[in-house]
Amino acid sequence: MSFVTYTKKGIYCKPGKFYLDPWYPVDYAIISHGHADHARWGNKKYLCHHHSKPILQHRIGSHINVQSLGYNETIVINGVKVTFFPAGHIIGSAQIKLEYKGYVVVFTGDYKTQPDFLTVPFEPVKCHEFITESTFGLPIYKWKSEERLQQELIQWVLENQKKNRTSVFFGYSLGKAQRILKLVEHVAPIFVHNAIHKTNLAINSAGIELPKSELIMADFDKKKVQNKIVVLPPALLGSRMLKRIPNAATAICSGWMQIRGNRRWRGVDAGFVISDHADWDGLLQTIKETEAEKVYVTHGYQAVLSKYLNEKGIYAKELNTLYGEEELSKSEEAIEA
Amino acid sequence: MKLFAEKLQSIEMTNKTNAKIEALVSFFEQASDQDKLWAIALFTGKRPSRPVKTTLLREWCIEVAQIPEWLFLESYGATGDLGETLALVLPPNESQNEKSLHQWLSEIIELKSKPEDEKKDYVLASWNSLDDYQRLLFNKFIGGSFRIGVSKKTLVNALAKYADKDPNQIMHSLVGNWHPKETSFEDLISGAHINYDNSQPYPFCLAYALDKELDELGNPNEWQVEYKWDGIRGLVIKRNNEVFIWSRGEELVTNQFPELVEYFLTFPHDFVIDGEILAVKKEGVLLFNDLQKRLNRKNVSKKMMQEIPVGFFAYDLLEFQGENVTQQSMEERRKKLEVVLENRETDTVRLSEIIEFSEWNALYEIRENARNFNSEGLMLKRKSSVYHVGRKKGDWFKWKVDPLTIDAVMIYAQRGSGRRSSKYTDYTFAVQAEDKLVTIAKAYSGLTDKEITEISRWVTKNEIEKFGPVRTVKPELVFEIAFEGIGFSKRHKSGVALRFPRIKRWRRDKTVKDIDTIESVKALIQN
Numbered sequence: 111m112s113f114v115t116y117t118k119k120g121i122y123c124k125p126g127k128f129y130l131d132p133w134y135p136v137d138y139a140i141i142s143h144g145h146a147d148h149a150r151w152g153n154k155k156y157l158c159h160h161h162s163k164p165i166l167q168h169r170i171g172s173h174i175n176v177q178s179l180g181y182n183e184t185i186v187i188n189g190v191k192v193t194f195f196p197a198g199h200i201i202g203s204a205q206i207k208l209e210y211k212g213y214v215v216v217f218t219g220d221y222k223t224q225p226d227f228l229t230v231p232f233e234p235v236k237c238h239e240f241i242t243e244s245t246f247g248l249p250i251y252k253w254k255s256e257e258r259l260q261q262e263l264i265q266w267v268l269e270n271q272k273k274n275r276t277s278v279f280f281g282y283s284l285g286k287a288q289r290i291l292k293l294v295e296h297v298a299p300i301f302v303h304n305a306i307h308k309t310n311l312a313i314n315s316a317g318i319e320l321p322k323s324e325l326i327m328a329d330f331d332k333k334k335v336q337n338k339i340v341v342l343p344p345a346l347l348g349s350r351m352l353k354r355i356p357n358a359a360t361a362i363c364s365g366w367m368q369i370r371g372n373r374r375w376r377g378v379d380a381g382f383v384i385s386d387h388a389d390w391d392g393l394l395q396t397i398k399e400t401e402a403e404k405v406y407v408t409h410g411y412q413a414v415l416s417k418y419l420n421e422k423g424i425y426a427k428e429l430n431t432l433y434g435e436e437e438l439s440k441s442e443e444a445i446e447a
Numbered sequence: 448m449k450l451f452a453e454k455l456q457s458i459e460m461t462n463k464t465n466a467k468i469e470a471l472v473s474f475f476e477q478a479s480d481q482d483k484l485w486a487i488a489l490f491t492g493k494r495p496s497r498p499v500k501t502t503l504l505r506e507w508c509i510e511v512a513q514i515p516e517w518l519f520l521e522s523y524g525a526t527g528d529l530g531e532t533l534a535l536v537l538p539p540n541e542s543q544n545e546k547s548l549h550q551w552l553s554e555i556i557e558l559k560s561k562p563e564d565e566k567k568d569y570v571l572a573s574w575n576s577l578d579d580y581q582r583l584l585f586n587k588f589i590g591g592s593f594r595i596g597v598s599k600k601t602l603v604n605a606l607a608k609y610a611d612k613d614p615n616q617i618m619h620s621l622v623g624n625w626h627p628k629e630t631s632f633e634d635l636i637s638g639a640h641i642n643y644d645n646s647q648p649y650p651f652c653l654a655y656a657l658d659k660e661l662d663e664l665g666n667p668n669e670w671q672v673e674y675k676w677d678g679i680r681g682l683v684i685k686r687n688n689e690v691f692i693w694s695r696g697e698e699l700v701t702n703q704f705p706e707l708v709e710y711f712l713t714f715p716h717d718f719v720i721d722g723e724i725l726a727v728k729k730e731g732v733l734l735f736n737d738l739q740k741r742l743n744r745k746n747v748s749k750k751m752m753q754e755i756p757v758g759f760f761a762y763d764l765l766e767f768q769g770e771n772v773t774q775q776s777m778e779e780r781r782k783k784l785e786v787v788l789e790n791r792e793t794d795t796v797r798l799s800e801i802i803e804f805s806e807w808n809a810l811y812e813i814r815e816n817a818r819n820f821n822s823e824g825l826m827l828k829r830k831s832s833v834y835h836v837g838r839k840k841g842d843w844f845k846w847k848v849d850p851l852t853i854d855a856v857m858i859y860a861q862r863g864s865g866r867r868s869s870k871y872t873d874y875t876f877a878v879q880a881e882d883k884l885v886t887i888a889k890a891y892s893g894l895t896d897k898e899i900t901e902i903s904r905w906v907t908k909n910e911i912e913k914f915g916p917v918r919t920v921k922p923e924l925v926f927e928i929a930f931e932g933i934g935f936s937k938r939h940k941s942g943v944a945l946r947f948p949r950i951k952r953w954r955r956d957k958t959v960k961d962i963d964t965i966e967s968v969k970a971l972i973q974n
Binding site: 248249250251252366368369370371372373374377378379380381411414417418421 | 457459460461462512514515517518519521522525526527528531532535536539583863869
């Protein structure tokens with residue numbers, strides 16, 4: 111790697127003296143987005159997108175020292191030009207472009223190339239070095255359009271209502287939950303768990319309007335939610351709260367649901383293939399569009415993707431980061447994606 | 448086909464039998480009779496013979512998807528299913544078609560005799576007209592085995608519910624000789640091709656695990672004690688020169704045991720006998736693992752029958768010359784059973800031995816020694832008991848030997864298949880042999896989903912080498928392995944073979960220094 115190097119604490123910009131999504135506490139961290147495996151606790155100073163700022167304050171603490179930037183805005187840190195570009199992953203997610211002495215490095219954090227109805231759409235950025243994720247780096251992963259997904263979800267809710275069932279979606283409280291809200295907006299009243307509710311409030315405070323939803327607590331009124339829509343974080347699979355929901359039909363929304371074995375493993379009624387990461391074609395297309403000379407592949411199928419790229423004549427190397435780990439430890443790994 | 452795919456998807460998603468039955472019934476309600484017949488045929492293993500080799504399917508898919516072979520194999524590793532990998536790797540379909548299940552399968556049958564280029568054109572065009580899941584089904588029809596979360600019993604219950612018939616009769620109808628091209632749905636389920644009167648079974652009488660002290664059972668004289676065998680509980684029915692064998696799963700397994708059918712056909716009387724189907728040779732009963740090799744095969748070869756001969760130990764008599772004797776006492780039934788088998792016992796088919804004892808205390812040692820000849824413990828039956836329907840407390844008890852256990856370290860991990868393909872679920876364990884580790888057992892059951900998730904994550908981080916789907920891992924995680932028996936074995940590198948090894952628990956408190964040695968394991972073998 112060039113002026114950006116790989117260290118024990120994370121990916122480090124030497125001349126800029128800052129880290130990108132470090133996994134151990136550092137003095138200065140530039141954060142791609144608010145998920146816990148990228149935005150960690152304990153850094154002295156944070157820089158993130160405007161929309162991620164209240165999310166970080168909500169998740170890490172209101173006391174943190176955090177500065178924010180808009181998309182396509184540039185600041186110079188110790189001579190390194192830092193610009194954010196939309197990553198399309200979740201609200202506030204940014205690709206971080208670093209330019210130093212005419213050499214450009216782009217770090218994606220997590221990204222999704224297909225537009226959804228909520229996040230600012232992904233923009234490919236030309237660079238010399240591209241540091242890409244690879245969560246779904248296999249050709250079996252291909253996503254449907256947001257319109258198709260919307261049809262599927264709405265149809266499922268309507269079918270459930272015919273059978274007098276309550277539609278319960280499971281999705282990670284930051285990102286997936288809001289995307290689900292948007293997909294099923296106006297179909298039926300929506301109820302959300304406290305973790306999602308609080309995240310929504312943080313997002314609202316960034317000036318973003320979300321579909322209407324109502325908070326439900328453990329002692330919710332069963333009659334009120336019957337036949338409606340409930341969105342819960344994955345940790346509540348098999349919980350007492352779920353058991354209290356009358357006649358619940360359950361669905362997991364995750365890219366991992368593409369595989370039959372994963373759909374069946376969870377014992378839910380439906381598995382929708384909805385991912386906030388790039389699919390196989392999205393990864394390849396993006397890498398091509400960046401025109402990067404060197405590609406560094408982080409968390410996911412890094413061995414597969416870098417081998418494939420090398421065979422195609424694109425220099426690529428694996429980077430073993432700790433991204434993707436935090437979710438694992440919460441045993442939500444199959445759902446966050 | 449669309450309807451079939453839709454219902455199958457909901458069947459696959461649920462682990463509730465009732466929901467599966469509901470989905471099947473709803474399929475039967477909406478499908479044409481021809482489609483119903485084909486669905487039943489597929490669920491019962493009557494798939495058309497394979498018109499195209501799977502290697503060709505793979506080759507064509509790689510060509511269409513324009514990916515290197517290794518990438519196809521990586522994808523295969525992630526799904527654990529060839530038909531699914533083909534379906535997902537291919538580009539999205541450009542057209543739709545509305546062919547019925549019947550039409551698809553008729554075309555696939557005809558495909559077999561076509562030249563290869565025509566086969567290829569057909570397969571490629573079909574792939575391009577089906578969505579992911581229907582493509583998966585198409586691949587299964589054409590290339591692989593069609594095994595999708597529906598047991599024969601679930602299917603039978605759904606059909607019985609839909610057609611309002613006796614499930615056992617439906618079971619006999621499905622097991623009977625029929626082909627979807629040569630029968631009608633009505634004829635099939637009404638059993639036009641069978642005589643159900645001859646096969647009608649009785650429900651099994653089941654035992655509870657012994658949950659009290661022996662002397663609380665009262666006078667030993669009132670009890671009949673036999674060995675408990677670990678084969679397949681079977682009901683042999685002989686009526687009007689026909690023999691049927693039902694298993695505990697309420698399945699007709701007659702065709703799997705031709706030697707038993709032949710043997711029972713020689714009897715002059717009609718009867719229904721309850722007993723145990725076992726792999727057994729002159730020297731004694733073989734392991735269940737051996738019997739397993741004989742099960743669920745379409746055809747049983749002569750060689751197989753020689754290598755693993757099957758026998759039958761008779762426990763009880765339920766019907767004699769058309770008369771139901773289940774309400775008579777165990778003691779009377781046993782006497783009649785002895786008469787039926789008089790002078791007809793062989794090395795492999797015989798009465799279950801009655802253990803003579805006068806004091807309860809004598810049974811402890813007998814039970815302990817049961818393992819030596821592959822019995823898994825004792826059965827205690829009250830002599831005055833009738834043959835109950837199902838499990839009823841108080842009259843029949845099973846008293847199993849305690850499992851043996853060792854501590855071993857995990858050295859290999861492998862992903863599960865199907866539903867467990869995303870996790871490392873199959874592990875190989877080793878014990879210490881001087882300065883190295885020697886493989887002792889492979890086991891995959893006994894852990895919770897949560898533990899499996901945690902171990903899978905650990906495996907990803909601690910893998911040393913890859914051999915195909917197998918990962919060599921750092922010898923660090925220690926598990927307590929339980930098993931039912933142990934013997935010397937020439938086939939195993941360790942020199943011993945464990946019977947039914949399973950994971951008893953994850954010993955987080957132990958390290959690789961605490962595991963058993965091969966000497967301490969061998970010391971468990973009784974002579």
